[in-house]
Amino acid sequence: MNTPDPRSPRRTDALSRERIVEATIEILDTAGENGLTLRAVTAHLSTGRGAIYHHVINKDELLAAAAEGVIGPVLARTAGDTEPRAAIRTLALGIFDAIDRHPWVGTQLSREPLQPAVRQIWTAVGAQLHRLGISGTALSDAGSALVSYVLGAAAQYAAGARRSPDAATRQRYLEHLAEQWARLDPDPLVQTSAAALAEHDDREQFLAGVDIFIAGVTSGDSGGD
Amino acid sequence: MNTPDPRSPRRTDALSRERIVEATIEILDTAGENGLTLRAVTAHLSTGRGAIYHHVINKDELLAAAAEGVIGPVLARTAGDTEPRAAIRTLALGIFDAIDRHPWVGTQLSREPLQPAVRQIWTAVGAQLHRLGISGTALSDAGSALVSYVLGAAAQYAAGARRSPDAATRQRYLEHLAEQWARLDPDPLVQTSAAALAEHDDREQFLAGVDIFIAGVTSGDSGGD
DNA sequence: CCAGTCTTGGACCGGCGGTCCAACTCTGTC
DNA sequence: GACAGAGTTGGACCGCCGGTCCAAGACTGG
Numbered sequence: 001m002n003t004p005d006p007r008s009p010r011r012t013d014a015l016s017r018e019r020i021v022e023a024t025i026e027i028l029d030t031a032g033e034n035g036l037t038l039r040a041v042t043a044h045l046s047t048g049r050g051a052i053y054h055h056v057i058n059k060d061e062l063l064a065a066a067a068e069g070v071i072g073p074v075l076a077r078t079a080g081d082t083e084p085r086a087a088i089r090t091l092a093l094g095i096f097d098a099i100d101r102h103p104w105v106g107t108q109l110s111r112e113p114l115q116p117a118v119r120q121i122w123t124a125v126g127a128q129l130h131r132l133g134i135s136g137t138a139l140s141d142a143g144s145a146l147v148s149y150v151l152g153a154a155a156q157y158a159a160g161a162r163r164s165p166d167a168a169t170r171q172r173y174l175e176h177l178a179e180q181w182a183r184l185d186p187d188p189l190v191q192t193s194a195a196a197l198a199e200h201d202d203r204e205q206f207l208a209g210v211d212i213f214i215a216g217v218t219s220g221d222s223g224g225d
Numbered sequence: 226m227n228t229p230d231p232r233s234p235r236r237t238d239a240l241s242r243e244r245i246v247e248a249t250i251e252i253l254d255t256a257g258e259n260g261l262t263l264r265a266v267t268a269h270l271s272t273g274r275g276a277i278y279h280h281v282i283n284k285d286e287l288l289a290a291a292a293e294g295v296i297g298p299v300l301a302r303t304a305g306d307t308e309p310r311a312a313i314r315t316l317a318l319g320i321f322d323a324i325d326r327h328p329w330v331g332t333q334l335s336r337e338p339l340q341p342a343v344r345q346i347w348t349a350v351g352a353q354l355h356r357l358g359i360s361g362t363a364l365s366d367a368g369s370a371l372v373s374y375v376l377g378a379a380a381q382y383a384a385g386a387r388r389s390p391d392a393a394t395r396q397r398y399l400e401h402l403a404e405q406w407a408r409l410d411p412d413p414l415v416q417t418s419a420a421a422l423a424e425h426d427d428r429e430q431f432l433a434g435v436d437i438f439i440a441g442v443t444s445g446d447s448g449g450d
Numbered sequence: 451c452c453a454g455t456c457t458t459g460g461a462c463c464g465g466c467g468g469t470c471c472a473a474c475t476c477t478g479t480c
Numbered sequence: 481g482a483c484a485g486a487g488t489t490g491g492a493c494c495g496c497c498g499g500t501c502c503a504a505g506a507c508t509g510g
Binding site for chain 1: 496497498499500501502
């Protein structure tokens with residue numbers, strides 16, 4: 001019931017969906033997923049809420065658009081005509097590196113399977129698998145497996161980056177895990193395996209997983225149905 | 226600054242962490258992840274908020290405890306001494322079926338890598354992979370890949386169940402995806418592959434992914450490092 | 451120059467997670 | 481059996497969130 005404050009001077013540069021998404025990505029990068037509030041977006045753009053809702057449906061759509069803004073260019077850049085196995089590796093690494101730079105994308109991709117970014121990943125993966133000679137049910141199974149792995153690893157990595165920004169917490173977790181493994185079996189092999197767990201490099205491990213799936217997909221038969 | 230209402234009669238049955246977690250699972254199952262509010266939990270237990278915070282740190286811990294309450298028994302039930310490959314399949318299917326019954330678990334597992342439920346999955350997976358003769362770096366790579374795949378597929382499936390409870394929306398999405406694939410290549414093989422995508426069974430596809438992983442892990446060499 | 455349309459910004463709403471503390475109950479002690 | 485201290489309980493309260501609404505202002509075609 002207050003009488004509104006006198007109007008502040010109006011912005012000179014026009015608001016647009018692109019500018020809003022841009023600001024969203026910037027906020028997510030600097031303040032993290034929890035730092036993204038529509039209030040932060042309006043503040044960043046020096047505007048009010050109504051203006052934003054005029055260009056964007058809601059926060060979910062904003063997140064999906066931001067993820068697409070990050071993933072889209074990565075996929076486009078990776079569309080080369082190299083050997084399919086290498087192309088899949090490049091594709092996966094591109095996604096991994098994008099998430100390394102923007103951890104919130106890892107969370108977002110797992111949240112909503114119908115969003116454009118995920119659809120683009122599916123399409124890209126499917127195309128490469130097909131070039132490997134896989135088709136029919138085998139293609140949809142292999143695509144599903146690879147996409148699930150990539151998104152799962154992305155979410156894990158992103159959550160790790162979010163929750164333990166300090167290496168110490170992370171190290172303690174890995175050591176706890178290694179200890180539990182080691183306790184399961186006195187075999188010295190297990191002991192060294194457990195030690196390996198605590199010393200791995202995330203990016204290499206991610207790529208090793210991609211290789212496992214590629215090997216699994218190409219080992220048994222030639223696909224087909 | 227109101228004077229408080231006269232006290233309602235005090236509860237007779239004692240409040241406990243178990244009862245709170247139980248109520249949380251019940252609410253998550255019936256009302257979904259968005260339906261879980263601490264207010265709903267207090268209402269369900271006919272109590273106030275302070276009482277709950279006396280037994281539980283915060284909502285995140287409550288979610289983690291609920292997930293452990295679902296996943297723990299599944300893993301325990303699957304600890305048999307069968308052949309490792311079969312054990313991995315059983316393990317994975319157990320998790321899948323649990324998430325089919327409690328979709329919110331799929332989301333929760335991806336949210337927080339340090340939570341007990343995830344640690345338990347890691348340990349179980351590691352044990353079976355070791356029985357397959359894998360060790361050293363290969364073990365930690367394979368374990369990471371399998372856990373990422375299972376959690377990734379779980380999150381995808383859970384998100385799908387949450388977002389398109391009606392089969393129609395889901396079908397439209399799959400058809401759109403299939404159409405995009407089909408457009409990439411006039412090859413009739415692609416056409417049939419795309420068709421396969423729209424007709425798959427989630428559970429079978431999930432298991433197919435596990436098999437691809439197992440094939441990949443056991444194909445190259447015997448592990449070790 | 452003016453009338454009609456579209457954009458803008460901020461007040462407002464219901465509801466959330468979390469804190470705090472007075473009232474109450476329970477338990478051990480004499 | 482009475483009582484005092486410790487521990488539990490419930491609800492008022494706080495700051496903040498996403499989303500709605502609409503009057504004030506800016507822009508555009510005639």
